[in-house]
Amino acid sequence: MYRNMLRIRRFEERLAEESARGNIPGLLHLYVGEEAVAVGACSTLRKDDYITSTHRGHGHCIAKGGDLRKMMAELFGKETGYCKGRGGSMHIAAPEIGIVGCSGIAGAGIPIAAGVGLSSKLRRTDQICVSFFGDGASNTGAFHEGMNLASLWELPVVYVLENNLYAISTPAARSSKMKNISDRAAAYGMRSAVADGMDVLSVYDAVLEAVERARKGQGPTLVECKTYRFRGHHEGDPKKGEIYRTKQEMDEWEKRDPIIRLGEKMIKEHKAAQAELDAINQETMKEIEDAVAFAKQSPSPKPEDATTYLFAS
Amino acid sequence: MSETRELDFAEAIREAIRQEMLRDKTLILMGEDVGKFGGIFGCTKGLQAEFGEERIRDTPISETAIVGASIGAAITGMHCIAELEFMDFIGCPMDQIFNQMAKIRYMFGGSMKVPVVLRAPAGSRYPVACGGAHHTQSLEAWFMHVPGLKVVTPSMPYDAKGLLINAIRCEDPVLFVEHKLLYYAKRMASLRGPYPTLIQKVPEESYVIPFGKADIKRPGEDITVVATMMMVHKALRVAEELAKKGISMEVIDPRTLVPLDKQTIVESVKKTGKVVVASEDAKTAGVGAEIAAMIMEEAFDYLDAPVKRVSGLDVPIPYAPILESTVVPQEKHIREGVLEVLAQKE
Numbered sequence: 001m002y003r004n005m006l007r008i009r010r011f012e013e014r015l016a017e018e019s020a021r022g023n024i025p026g027l028l029h030l031y032v033g034e035e036a037v038a039v040g041a042c043s044t045l046r047k048d049d050y051i052t053s054t055h056r057g058h059g060h061c062i063a064k065g066g067d068l069r070k071m072m073a074e075l076f077g078k079e080t081g082y083c084k085g086r087g088g089s090m091h092i093a094a095p096e097i098g099i100v101g102c103s104g105i106a107g108a109g110i111p112i113a114a115g116v117g118l119s120s121k122l123r124r125t126d127q128i129c130v131s132f133f134g135d136g137a138s139n140t141g142a143f144h145e146g147m148n149l150a151s152l153w154e155l156p157v158v159y160v161l162e163n164n165l166y167a168i169s170t171p172a173a174r175s176s177k178m179k180n181i182s183d184r185a186a187a188y189g190m191r192s193a194v195a196d197g198m199d200v201l202s203v204y205d206a207v208l209e210a211v212e213r214a215r216k217g218q219g220p221t222l223v224e225c226k227t228y229r230f231r232g233h234h235e236g237d238p239k240k241g242e243i244y245r246t247k248q249e250m251d252e253w254e255k256r257d258p259i260i261r262l263g264e265k266m267i268k269e270h271k272a273a274q275a276e277l278d279a280i281n282q283e284t285m286k287e288i289e290d291a292v293a294f295a296k297q298s299p300s301p302k303p304e305d306a307t308t309y310l311f312a313s
Numbered sequence: 314m315s316e317t318r319e320l321d322f323a324e325a326i327r328e329a330i331r332q333e334m335l336r337d338k339t340l341i342l343m344g345e346d347v348g349k350f351g352g353i354f355g356c357t358k359g360l361q362a363e364f365g366e367e368r369i370r371d372t373p374i375s376e377t378a379i380v381g382a383s384i385g386a387a388i389t390g391m392h393c394i395a396e397l398e399f400m401d402f403i404g405c406p407m408d409q410i411f412n413q414m415a416k417i418r419y420m421f422g423g424s425m426k427v428p429v430v431l432r433a434p435a436g437s438r439y440p441v442a443c444g445g446a447h448h449t450q451s452l453e454a455w456f457m458h459v460p461g462l463k464v465v466t467p468s469m470p471y472d473a474k475g476l477l478i479n480a481i482r483c484e485d486p487v488l489f490v491e492h493k494l495l496y497y498a499k500r501m502a503s504l505r506g507p508y509p510t511l512i513q514k515v516p517e518e519s520y521v522i523p524f525g526k527a528d529i530k531r532p533g534e535d536i537t538v539v540a541t542m543m544m545v546h547k548a549l550r551v552a553e554e555l556a557k558k559g560i561s562m563e564v565i566d567p568r569t570l571v572p573l574d575k576q577t578i579v580e581s582v583k584k585t586g587k588v589v590v591a592s593e594d595a596k597t598a599g600v601g602a603e604i605a606a607m608i609m610e611e612a613f614d615y616l617d618a619p620v621k622r623v624s625g626l627d628v629p630i631p632y633a634p635i636l637e638s639t640v641v642p643q644e645k646h647i648r649e650g651v652l653e654v655l656a657q658k659e
Contacts, residue, residue: 050389083422093421100388101421105412111378112413115385115393122341122367123390142408145378152373309423310461312484 001043001200002266003280005035005259008059010284011068014292015058015075019235023296025077026088031059033198033230034162036258038063040195040203041130041160041223044211050098050116050129052109055090056162056229057102060132065097072291078298085301086309098127106167107133107140110159114146117155117220128156128214130207136167138181147222151188154219158210161224162197168233169244182224190220197227198256228253320515322495325470326356326432329477330394332519334364337392340481343370343379344396344432353398354434354496376405383429384414392428392481400435400490401447414486415461426484430477436492436543436593437641439634441501444493449630449637451542451594453490457570457603463487463524464571468495468545470513472568475522482521492542492593508546525572529581533563536651537581539604540564540591544623544642548591551647562651570600578604579612586617589650593641596624623650 012030019028031038034056042051042063053060061071066082074081075089082092090104100116103109113131120127137143138161150157161181165172178184185192191213195206203225210221230253232241240250266272320328334340342357348371351358361369372379376397383393397403403410410431417427435451438444456464463485467473473491480487498504498511505511510530530545531552540548545566552562563581567573582588588608592600601622608620626640652659 052385081422083420083424086422087420091420093417093424095388095425100385100425101417103413105408108381108408108413111375111381111409112385112388114378115382115387116389117385118382119386119389119391122386123339129385142377142381145373145375146381148373149375149378149382309419311463312418312423312426 001039001204002259002262002277003284004039004063005200005262006280006284007068007287008035008038008062009259010288011062011071011291012058014288016235018292024075028089028235029056029233030231030235031056031229033253033257034164034227035059036200036203037160037162037197037225037227038132040200041132041207043204044208045098045128045130047097049127050100052100052113052116052129052131053102054106054109054133054137055102055104056134057090057092061092061094061099061102064099066092066094066099068287068291069294072295073298076295076298077300078295079301080294080298084309107137107142109133110137110142110146111149113157113159114150114155117150117157118153120156126156126215128158128211130158130160132160132162134167135161135163135165135172135181136175138184139175147185147188147190150220151190154217156214156217157220158207158214159220159222160207161222162227163224164227164229166233166241166245169241171244180224182222185222190222192222192224195223195225197225198258198261200258200262230254317514317516319512320470321498321512322470322473322491323354323356325474325515326477326491327358327360328515329474329481330357331360331363333478333481334360334368336519337481339390340392340394341368341370341386342394342396343372343383345372345374345398347371347396352396354493357396376402377409380406380409380414380431384409384417384427387427387429388417388425394430394432394481396432398434399448400433400452401450403433403452411459415459418485419461427486428484430480430487430489432489432491434491434493436494437630437637438493438497439637439641441494441497441504443632443634443637444630445632446629451592451625453488453570454594454599454603456488457600461486462571463569464490465524465569466490466541467568468492468542468566469510470515472522472528474515475520476524476568478519479521479523483524490542494543507550510546510549522568524569525574527565527567527574527577529563529577530566531562531564533561533585535561535585536587536589536655537563537565537578537585538589538591538647538651539578540566541570541600542593544591544593544647547644548647551644551651555648555651560651560655573604573607575607575611578608582608582612583615586615587654588616589621589623589647589654591623591642591647591650593625595627596622597627599624618654618656621650621654623647
């Protein structure tokens with residue numbers, strides 16, 4: 001889990017650099033600070049389980065087993081990317097490892113995840129679907145309809161709500177009266193849980209319980225993970241969002257960095273030595289370097305192929 | 314032995330769904346009131362009794378969830394028919410249709426298929442029932458503008474069965490538009506007189522009609538009328554009347570708007586040199602606009618007169634019958650349009 005969180009962090013830090021150098025053609029919504037949620041949740045899953053993801057989806061995809069080369073190539077807009085350069089940062093899918101799509105529309109994955117769960121149920125497999133979305137998406141109609149349907153039909157879905165406190169610039173408290181958004185689950189007859197989204201083990205425990213219930217046919221759960229993004233809504237958000245949040249608040253949350261926390265915990269509990277963590281960091285940096293080199297060397301899609309993949313037949 | 318019975322449009326739809334449910338165990342159908350109630354227009358009558366609640370699924374009034382869940386199931390191994398009660402409700406799940414269902418295959422680089430058929434009852438029921446602004450519209454043109462969707466608009470029971478079976482077997486998302494007035498043929502004797510083509514002999518066995526193949530419903534020499542859904546039946550009646558005046562009208566039903574069979578239309582235009590496009594949707598940026606523009610691009614040199622659109626007026630559908638029949642094109646509008654293009658007076 002430490003390695004995967006670090007892989008996400010380093011991947012995205014490199015993305016920010018490449019973006020600043022003009023190598024990334026599109027917008028980036030970075031996940032820095034929220035890594036514990038994706039890694040904690042996806043660590044409970046099997047390869048053949050599913051996830052739906054969001055505009056801020058790099059972390060989910062890496063945590064679910066995404067290949068860094070194919071991800072980097074997609075972000076560079078190359079033919080060798082997961083979606084052959086047709087998708088980009090907000091639209092990565094890799095059905096072979098259960099990533100059935102990231103959506104640029106807040107909340108859109110919530111009803112789709114219900115359908116994925118329905119499919120597992122009807123095909124009599126025990127695959128489950130984890131659907132990631134943010135506090136902003138929880139105010140969409142799609143949230144209401146999708147949650148209600150998943151609960152009504154007792155579908156094997158775990159809804160993981162990443163409450164990072166801001167929908168772009170609007171504080172969650174200005175979007176909803178709910179202190180815990182997950183209390184809304186009661187309105188659908190659904191179980192809920194709250195996890196510390198800055199602690200990968202807290203997320204893991206809460207999601208694991210939900211996953212086990214879902215796998216046993218006991219229906220969906222809404223797990224709210226309290227988290228924080230350290231960077232702006234997107235790269236280019238002035239002063240990492242200091243216009244709408246205080247420096248003090250940002251500093252407080254950064255003290256709870258989930259990667260540093262887990263590292264310190266492991267060292268304190270003698271589960272890892274600093275040298276081991278440093279080695280993981282070195283290996284990760286090499287992996288990122290390799291992914292960037294792969295992306296840079298990869299061919300762009302051909303203009304004459306602009307309409308391929310529109311229809312299957 | 315193939316037995317050929319006379320079916321109306323709703324019966325043809327039901328038979329197509331039933332036969333595909335028997336053939337394809339991954340096929341499910343979901344929508345509002347589709348179970349015991351049999352669907353608001355009876356198209357799923359008896360199907361839940363035969364195939365069970367698991368495969369014929371009643372849903373809450375949640376069009377976003379109906380379409381979204383159909384997409385989710387379809388991208389993970391199922392085939393889905395999603396039913397809307399009225400096409401007018403299609404604004405509710407719009408994001409799922411145009412941003413998700415239509416784009417998933419392309420934006421994910423061809424890595425997933427989305428075999429969803431979204432059935433949408435459209436159109437004016439004048440003179441059977443007045444639906445007003447929220448139960449009467451023909452919105453198919455919106456979806457011709459969305460790359461990634463196939464848009465199917467059958468007019469007759471035979472076509473409906475073959476096209477729906479093709480839609481279900483198709484691995485792409487299909488918007489299957491069903492004109493509501495077509496459903497009423499067996500219940501309303503008053504419709505069968507003027508529009509005998511509402512009921513047809515339909516083979517009992519399963520068959521497929523490919524997309525992108527228009528059907529010439531009536532061959533003619535003097536003018537081409539490209540008509541969709543209920544307008545096909547109206548155009549055929551006009552053709553019958555005008556034949557008495559010595560006018561030979563060719564009636565073409567594209568049957569699918571995406572993909573559009575340009576070739577059949579263009580060949581007809583080359584022959585007649587005159588075209589009317591008759592569709593029920595609002596005129597501006599509508600079905601007629603797209604087909605007329607295509608004809609201008611592909612067959613301008615063969616035209617003897619400007620292409621005429623006979624379409625709905627650009628207003629919401631009003632309730633009062635006298636207003637509805639003014640706003641939604643009727644036979645007299647087709648007749649006037651044809652005579653105008655032919656530069657003939659009544």
